[in-house]
Amino acid sequence: MTDTSINTQSRSAETDAQFSDYFALLKPRVMTLVVFTAFVGLLAAPTPLHPFVGFCAILFIAIGGGASGALNMWWDADIDAVMKRTQRRPIPAGKVTGDEAFAIGIALSAFSVVFLGLATNWVAAGLLAFTIFFYVVIYTMWLKRWTPQNIVIGGAAGAFPPMIGWAAATGGVSVESVLMFCLTFMWTPPHFWALALFMRKDYDNADVPMLTVTHGRRATRNHILAYTVLLAILAVAAGFTSIGGPVYIATSLVLNAMFLRGAIRIWRRDEDMSEDDNFLAERKFFKLSLLYLFAHFGAILIEAGLDRFGVWA
Amino acid sequence: MSLSKQHELHERRFGRNVGVGLVLVGLIAIVFGLTVVKVTRGDYETPATQSVSQ
Structure with missing residues (x-):
């Protein structure tokens, strides 16, 4: 005997996540800063990069930044639910579960690092991997709830994109x-x-x-x-x-x-x-x-x- | 309960499914484009083959 019934009523139309809710996990506003500074780093580099490879490099850096944003939202869901500024983020709003955000964050992190490495070079990919690690583990999990200097040290994560863009073009620092x-x-x-x-x-x-x-x-x-x-x-x-x-x-x-x-x-x-x-x-x-x-x-x-x-x- | 063709679930998740579809199409385009660029620029060259003659 088989039972293949599917529960289609578990979520109402109001709480069902739309594509935009998953996209919001990637912190699109922060992403604009990441894209712009990485773009400048890439173009300021003395070694020209093929336009399509350059476009892909910026895209993968942006995806990596977005992935770290999703992991940040997964870890900080308790804080986000309390703060007025972040209450409408997908997890505290009940649109996306913490597990979904974690899965998306991990998958996109791996995807972005591997694809940046394949498209450009492994120095840039290594820097992107370190940036994700720094933002998620060093800043989000450790410093943010521990020291008032959280912003100072954690700011390094947001400062890496131009270096990654530069490394994507030149292969170094x-x-x-x-x-x-x-x-x-x-x-x-x-x-x-x-x-x-x-x-x-x-x-x-x-x-x-x-x-x-x-x-x-x-x-x-x-x-x-x-x-x-x-x-x-x-x-x-x-x-x-x-x-x-x-x-x-x-x-x-x-x-x-x-x-x-x-x-x-x-x-x-x-x-x-x-x-x-x-x-x-x-x-x-x-x-x-x-x-x-x-x-x-x-x-x-x-x-x-x-x-x-x-x-x- | 069977899932009819026009179930409410289909309407509710239409936007999400279209979004995922577009992301997958984008991924294919990127992989294809990168392959074309890498191959035409000679980044990946097949190792020289030697004819084996007896």
Whole structure:
């Protein structure tokens, strides 16, 4: 006797996952940053890559980044359910189960690393594998719930894509790719701490040891200013290396002046002032930080293009 | 309970199935494209064969 009945009523139409829910596991917004910085790293490299191979390399790097996002959502489902900003993610919303997210994350991680290796080289594939490991194991599983420096060290994971793009083209690591890594690495703390200042209740409720929770909001404001100063020095100095040039230096000077101004404004304010205008300065600084990174990498891209067409030669 | 051809499940999962189908088509296109590029650029060359004469 056989029983092949299928339970088709286990989920209602409202909670049934659509394709977009699975796609949302890959954190598409973060993916845009990964795609753009990896693209810049790839094009800034001195070794040209076949356009189709280059396209595939960016795609596999994006898939690898997305896979680590899915694994992050699988591990952090408990935190995501508490935080307002993340409550609508597929797992806390009940659209996708944790097991599904885990399976998708692992499968896409393996797929992206192997295919990047086959399409380009194994240095790039190794860097991608390390990035996934760093983001999922070092940051998500270990640092995030343990130290208020989680953002600082964890930021390295988001800084690897330009290095992977560079490695995909050249087959190695060089000073230029390390500089692009440093730019994103130093940018991450002020970017996230500004977010933590105006999303304050979220991290308190989730019991994540963000700097705002463990060392107070005054200390966070001080840290934002300190990291912004260090970032400004690094960003402008990079303009005098081979990835920089007149366009980059001009862009960097303007943006760092604006970014420093924003950081000083945040540093001067106290909680009462921020409450009065609903954290306007902090929100503006956060938005500016997005423009800051895109403009810097955009300038590196322009410099690479100008170099290639022999404009500065 | 039998699964009829026009079961509600088919409608509910139509979008998901189309999405998975497109991803698979994309994968085929990428593997094919990479193969063409690699072979035409000579990245993969078959080892030289030697004729064995007695």
